[in-house]
Amino acid sequence: MPKDSFYTELHEKMARYSKALSHPARIYIMDFLIRNTSKCCYSGDMAEELPIARSTLSQHLKELKNAGLIQGEINPPYIRYCINRDSWEEAKRMFSEFLNQ
Amino acid sequence: MPKDSFYTELHEKMARYSKALSHPARIYIMDFLIRNTSKCCYSGDMAEELPIARSTLSQHLKELKNAGLIQGEINPPYIRYCINRDSWEEAKRMFSEFLNQ
DNA sequence: TTTGTATTTCGCAAAAATACGAAATACCGT
DNA sequence: ACGGTATTTCGTATTTTTGCGAAATACAAA
Known part of the structure; x- marks a missing residue:
């Protein structure tokens, strides 16, 4: 089903990545x-380190995961998080094109 | 008065710029x-061009203005908008550093 | 001075984001 | 089977964002 929106896929994606990064x-x-990356x-x-509740941190992690920017490798009861390299490269490319056009 | 926050100025600023760009x-x-830029x-x-009410567009413009990304040159009843070059350069620099660190 | 034009502000409603603590989950070691 | 541990999900409250139409603003032209 094609996205039924006025905005281009690129614009939607840029907005989505930006939104994911819109909280300190x-x-x-x-x-x-x-x-x-090594740790x-x-x-x-x-x-x-962060002055927020663990459940709140968990939510922020979930949002970054939903945006595709990070991924969690489950190793119970631990979850090791890391950058999703593919999405991160895409975000880099998109931002850099957008900013330097 | 120094910013009383856990986060660095840089992190706050990145989040602010990202938030400004978080809507298609x-x-x-x-x-x-x-x-x-020439027009x-x-x-x-x-x-x-946009499928939103003029008052809604106006609000989006205001947010971009508040974030410092654009400026409006008043020439009633027109208002000519343009990129705020200084902030834009700063945003470029910050994003590029953040993304390519 | 009235009329017209471009844009913003106001007032409101609906939706989404943010935050917390309590409870749930899922595995390990004993 | 029973705790212990790391983390998430749930329920809920508060704040912020998004959107609209109606009214206000501010100047130009007639």
Whole structure:
């Protein structure tokens, strides 16, 4: 079913990525994951640094996951999060084209 | 008064710019303004293309203005909008650093 | 001074985002 | 089977965003 919208797929996608990054906690999380690609990044690692409840952090992680920017590798009871490289590359490309056109 | 927040100025700013771009209509507007730097860009020009009420468009313009991304040159009854080059350059720099770190 | 034009502001309603604590989940070690 | 641990989901409250039409604004032209 083709997207029934006035806006282009590109515009919708840009807006979706932007929205995912529109909260300082989520910027923090992405920053954390980017700077620690080698480390295991558990929810708890970030929860210790961030001044928000664990359930709230969990929601932010879910939103980033829904936007496709991150993924969680389940290893109960831990969940190791990391950047979704494909989406991240796409986001990079789109932002860079948009910003530098 | 120093910002009393856990997050850095940079993170706050990134989130603010992202939020400004978190709606397809606002992506559309920015795109329009970027592609028409030579033209006069009146609210009405965009209102004719966008499938939203003029008052709604006006609100989106206000948000982009509040985020510092655009500015309006008043020439009643017209208002000519354009990219705020300084902020735009800053946003470019910040996004590119963030995305490519 | 009245009329017209482009745009914004106001007032409101509906939807979405944000946040928390409590409860649920899912596995491990004992 | 029973706790212990890390994390998520649920229920709920508050705030913010989005959207519209009607009214207001501000100037130009007649």
